[in-house]
Amino acid sequence: MSQPMPPAPGWQPQIPMAPPEPQIPPAPPVPQVPIAPPAPQVPMPQQAAPADPAGYVTAPVAAVQPGPEPAVPLLTLDYVSAGYGQFRALFDVSFAVPMGCAVALLGPNGAGKTTVARVCSGLVQPTNGAIYLGHQEITGMPAHELRRLGIAHAPEGRSVFASLTVEENLLLEFRSSLGKTGAPAALERAYSWFPRLRERRNQIAGTLSGGEQRMLSLARVLADLPRLLIVDELSLGLAPIIVDEVFETLDTIRSQGCTLVVIEQHVNKALELADRVVILQKGRVVYDGPTDELGDLVGQLIPGL
Amino acid sequence: MSRAVSIWPASADPIGSTKSGLVAAGTAGPGWARGNSKIVNDVVGLIVGGLALGCVYALVATGVVLTYKTSAVFNLALGAQAFTAAAVMYSLRNNLGLPLILSFVVAVLIVGPLLGLGLYVTLFRRLRNVPEAVRLVVALGVLILLPAIVQALWFGKGGNRGSPPALVLEQDKVYAWGPVSIPADQLSTILFTILVVVGLVALFKYTNLGLQMRAVVESPRMVQLAGINADRVSMISWMLSGTIAALGGVLLAPLFLSITPSNYTILLVAAIAAAVFGRLTSLPLTLVGGLALGFLQQALSRYLPSDSVLAQGLRPSLPFVVLFLLLLFWPGLRDRREVTDPLAGVDPPASSIAGTVRASKDTSKVLPLTLGTVVIVALCLLLPGIWMYRITGAIVLSTIFLSFTVLTGMAGQISLCQAAFAGAGAYGAAQLANHFNVPIMVGLLVGGLVGLAVGMLISLPTLGLRGIYLTLATLAFTLMVDQIVFPLEQVGGGPAGLEVPRPYWSGFIDFSDDRAFFLLCVAALAVAALVVWLVRRGTTGRFLDAIRGSETGAASIGINPSRAKITAFALSALIAGVGGVLLSSWQQRTSAGDFGVGNSLLWALVVIILGARTIKGALAGGFLLVLFPELLKAAGIPNPEAWQGVVFGLGTFVFVRHPEGLVDAIGGWYQRHFGRPERTTEEVRRIVTIDLSEPEPPAGNGASSPQAPYTAGVGPLPDTAGAVAGTAGGGSYRYAQAGSGPPQPPSMPAPPSFGGT
Amino acid sequence: MPLLAAESISKHFGGIAALVGVDLNVEPGEFVGLVGPNGAGKTTLFNCLLGILKPNRGRVFFRGRDLSRMPMHARARLGLGRTFQRLEVFSGMTVRDHFLVADRSRRKKGGLFGDLVGQGTPTRREDARAEAVGELLGLTELLDVPVDSLSLGHARLVELGRAVLTEPKLLMLDEPSSGLDRVETMEMARVLQSVQAERGTAILLVEHDLEMVSLVTSRLYVLEFGEMLATGPTPQVLAHPVVRRAYVGDVA
Ligand SMILES: Nc1ncnc2c1ncn2[C@@H]1O[C@H](COP(=O)(O)OP(=O)(O)OP(=O)(O)O)[C@@H](O)[C@H]1O
Ligand SMILES: Nc1ncnc2c1ncn2[C@@H]1O[C@H](COP(=O)(O)OP(=O)(O)OP(=O)(O)O)[C@@H](O)[C@H]1O
Ligand SMILES: [Mg+2]
Ligand SMILES: [Mg+2]
Secondary structure, eight states, X not given: OOSSOOOOTTOOOOSOOSOSXXXXXXXXXOTTOTTSOOSOOOOOTTOOOOOOTTOOOXXXXXXXXXXXXXXXXXXXXXXXXXXXXXEEEEEEEEEEEOTXXXXXXXXXXXXXXXXXXXXXXTSSOOSEEXXXXXXXXXXXXXXXXXXXXXXXXXXXXXXXXXXXXXXXXXXXXXXXXXXXXXXXXXXXXXXXXXXXXXXXXXXXXXXXXXXXXXXXXXXXXXXXXXXXXXXXSTTTTOOHHHHHHHHHHHHHHHHTTOXXXXXXXXXXXXXXXXXXXXXXXXXXXXXXXEGGXXXXXXXXXXXXX | OOOOOTTSOSSSOGGGGBGGGHHHHSSOTTTSSOOOSOHHHHHHHHHHHHHHHHHHHHHHHHHHHHHHHHHOOOOTHHHHHHHHHHHHHHIIIIISOOOHHHHHIIIIIIIHHHHHHHHHHHTGGGGTTSOHHHHHHHHHHHHHHHHHHHHHHTTTTSOOOSSOOOSOSSTTOEEEETTEEEEHHHHHHHHHHHHHHHHHHHHHHHOHHHHHHHHHTTOHHHHHHTTOOHHHHHHHHHHXXXXXXXXXXXXXXXXXXXXXXHHHHHHHHHHHHHHHHTTTTOHHHHHHHHHHHHHHHHHHHHHSOTTSHHHHHHHHHHHHHHHHHXXXXXXXXXXXXXXXXXXXXXXXXXXOSSOOOOOOSOOTTHHHHHHHHHHHHHHHTTSOHHHXXXXXXXXXXXXXXXXXXXIIIITOOOOSOHHHHHHHHHHHHHHHHHHHOOOHHHHHHHHHHHXXXXXXXXXXXXTTOXXXXXXXXXXXXXXXXXXXXXXXXXXXXXXXXXXXXXXXXXXXXXXXXXXXXXXXXXXXXXXXXXXXXXHHHSHHHHHHHHHHHOHXXXXXXXXXXXXXXXXXXXXXXXXXXXXXHHHHXXXXXXXXTTTSHHHHHHHHHHXXXXXXXXXXXXXXXXXHHHHHHHHHHHTTOSSHHXXXXXXXXXXXXXXXXXXXXXXXXXXXXXXXXXXXXOOOHHHXXXXXXXXXXXXXXXXXXXXXXXXXXXXXXXXXXXSSOOHHHHHSTTSSSBOOOTXXXXXXXXXXXXXXXXXXX | OOSEEEEEEEEEETTEEEEEEEEEEEOTTOEEEEEOSTTSSHHHHHHHHHTSSOOSXXXXXXXXXXXXXXXXXXXXXXXXXXXXXXXXXXXXXXXXXXHHHHHHHHHTOOXXXXXXXXXXXXXXXXXXXXXXXXXXXXXXXXTTSBGGGSOHHHHHHHHHHHHHHTOOSEEEEESTTTTOOHHHHHHHHHHHHHHHHHXXXXXEEEOSOHHHHHHHOSEEEEEETTEEEEEEEHXXXXXXXXXXXXXXXXXX
């Protein structure tokens, strides 16, 4: 695998970045979101309209409006508690993910990072609190609807369909999010980022090596260019050389307008990439702020660094 | 002795009830390969007849493969679905006289998919994260429930009006091309099958929906993460398989004189054989398997003299024999891993059908428990004779059911051949008693050993088979034993059955009195229960637990999985064998069907629903099965057998929520509401969490200092800072700490909301 | 005589050559690393050594015995312990039960007869051993928790503890630190070193965390595309330009 990775030939960011036609609704108080604060909103240069053929964005999440104030964050967790059965894993977790940012979600084992990711993507429903995507409250929405709103989640571990081939794994995702027309380009993109997968396109995914499976589950969501990408245990099982490439890819897609939430044990790498950091401990947020202000606090909050 | 629910014929030759032995001859009936004596026509008739029969097998097998492939349910209920559709069709067409097309539309295109959908929504939707075995039991429950409902409610009461309708526009028309002549109904069968198989292959190969269906079986949650409504995909696949089953049922109906559940169970077994041929995944192979079976059956019936012993034994049993041989020898079935959901961890672990209830060191309960038992036993001695007799039966059955506790509750294997073990023991002891005057006391031992031998016989060749395949092997084995071995004069004593005396030995030992026999049975049960209890809390139980969790993992620490599994099978068969002897001795005779397939299935269902993990479950099963029909009879309910099936089948609906078994579930409920609080794992865990969840200040930070510099220093960032940061104390970040008061809410009001899907 | 000697192991999956004539030796008490890019064949090699897979060619000797015809559990009894890249924990069982089972299996105690005479329940000594391992791995609080509800990192520790309790002569670890945070990774490195030092266990470690690898291992094998690319003392191998290009990536 050579690096740095060039953008694939068919590179076409699929996030609704710029509207295809100037048909942006200017409506200031977004009608379908009653809970939205009346506060003035800001232009979100990379965010606009129902531009996708596959019904990717069902409604303009935040209308474009002139104004100098800070943007509404893309994702907001508001006093979210969650758990498994009777076991409570998250306690009043609140933080926000600004548009176009990369947020690193850090913390020791069992802190609840995975649970946060699952709550954001709708796999686990919060028992309390609310989640917003832009202005839209998305608490309680099933995972597949959130995916259609643009929240993609690469779960930790070998999250592939073991009985499908590599290509079927990819197509399943791309066809549903990008439609039949967008799928080939995304496929091409995935293969150019992970040439190994191209070699193995017809192999049954369950027989791939651990790292190859991880590449596959990353490729599935990366090449999709979702609005918000949540990656759990990004580099788990990947060889160092691939880890570097993946981080570069993440950087690339962020510059294409994709917002990132990255959970990662290689703290230094994560901090290099991230604009903001959220640190969890035992189910609570203990730090939430920009990376550069973390300073030497990091040594205290994340021991062992 | 309870009678089996009527999904299996008591007669030894199930296919003997076909229309003029149609499957046997292929020449009779409304144009089934109407033969004449010429060789050519003979062969053509064979091919055509085999083709049509094979097509029906293949069609239902396709349904089996489809459900398995798209929902990981080995849907035994397809037999029942096929029966129900055929019954609807028959009623509409023959009883109400509706037009053919209309009846077809209702039976196949409406009832079929609705049944499938209903099963999914009410039962199988909840079963995504449970082991395959649990789903199988639920399917088994439906297999018993559906026909029972249909029969209890409306079908089979009105009497037959003519033979079941064929799916043809013109009855009795024959299409002929040269020497080839095909009756219209066979032609339509063949055409429908081709249509279905080609359609499904295309669906899986070329369409997105097919891809989604194959994916959803592995992990509905991951499918959702891909933006696909997993539930909808599952619904579609259940409706589709329901339609196919209904089609198979309707097409098969005219082959038989009447529409009975047992015919459809036979169809199901043949279809299973075909599906196994396709390794439960390949549709083309399944088709080939179905056709091959059809031809084979036609050829056998044509070329074997119909009065030979071989033919009589083999002909009707061909599907089972083929199924069994396939399971043993068809490559690709062994060492198959159950595909697990990578996102299974999202849900709290489900309670499972098997599971070692960990031994508590608490012995305070032993004494009261023993005393209580003694008192109850003593009270039973005061009961009137008939009730004492019945309770003895319940105790005997409970003993047999303990064999499930070993095999299912500990090893996690669903076995459908426990009745065969019991039968082997019973017949062994009875034959010894009748021919060699061996006292039944000794026979008890011999019976246990015979059972054990049979247990080894089945467990050794099936060692590599896991999960569903092992269960199918036990099913095929029971069917073979039930249909071929037990009816033999030398084994089961032929149609008359065998006389079995009560244990009696030259004046020393005499258990012929009902009371004495009752005590003997209590003792046997106590011993069996003690053995099970010890094994479960001992090394063997733990090893079996481990193997169930991960066979590879177990082997990696030096546990020999094969040995442990054989041990479980042997122990289970031993208990069942002894129980079988007691059972026959209790009735003082054996009769056909005592140890047949019907009982095997019913027993498995009842025990597992009530709880295969615990001794309590086995006891409850024994008593329920013996006493419940008596209660029904006492209440004067007509058609009690069907109602019994309905009730036990309905148990599956509870089971779906409580795979650990009804008894445990009730116990847990009682404990929660009235009992002394006992620390469950869940609670221990919660306590741990509460300790953990005390938020601590980060290491090295004094309690006082850290907050100030971080809240005051930095002004709001111009662009990226979000709403949360913006409101939290003017800083661009928030630094939450214990006791620092509730952080300010973000700019949006937060209505209390609960996720609910 | 080396503790473990694998001689020209080859393994193909259809057209894919996962291992091509790989040799590998481990001396008693040695701490050896095995690294390589994704899909190089490390896990496949482990599976061949342990008998989960049958190599197409080549033989494995352990303590001087040819393992080729031995089933997996027999190899484990000879003293090969391992953990898995894809977890193979006993779902449904608690952490403590994992340890008890491993302990039982090593002592070959019990069996059906032992159970029937009432020797089945764990003794206080066994319990103590389980708890000691729990403490070694920092799992004390989680001993009575079912493994299914552990986070990924903790579940890996359980597998390690299970393998350690069988007191193997050679412990083969497949990416034990993946999913662990920094603290726990370093903690695991320490535990591994102490296991090696105190019990004289040889360890063969597959790992992508180079920091850990260079900390604990004294010798390193590098596998690439199924072939052994390099072997030698860890620092030299890791510094070698060929290895850096194939595996480590840019000199950071
Ligand atoms: N299915 C489950 N049932 C019960 N408890 C669970 C379940 N999944 C996770 N937990 C518990 O929830 C807590 C948080 O787990 P989570 O997986 O979110 O941690 P994490 O920060 O991702 O840890 P890691 O870094 O090890 O992946 C842990 O204590 C874990 O044991
Ligand atoms: N059953 C199989 N069928 C086909 N190919 C397989 C099979 N098992 C493994 N492979 C291939 O063999 C190669 C070696 O796999 P292996 O799991 O040994 O890699 P690895 O070195 O452990 O990699 P990683 O670091 O990613 O875990 C991989 O390319 C994998 O795709
Ligand atoms: Mg995690
Ligand atoms: Mg590997």
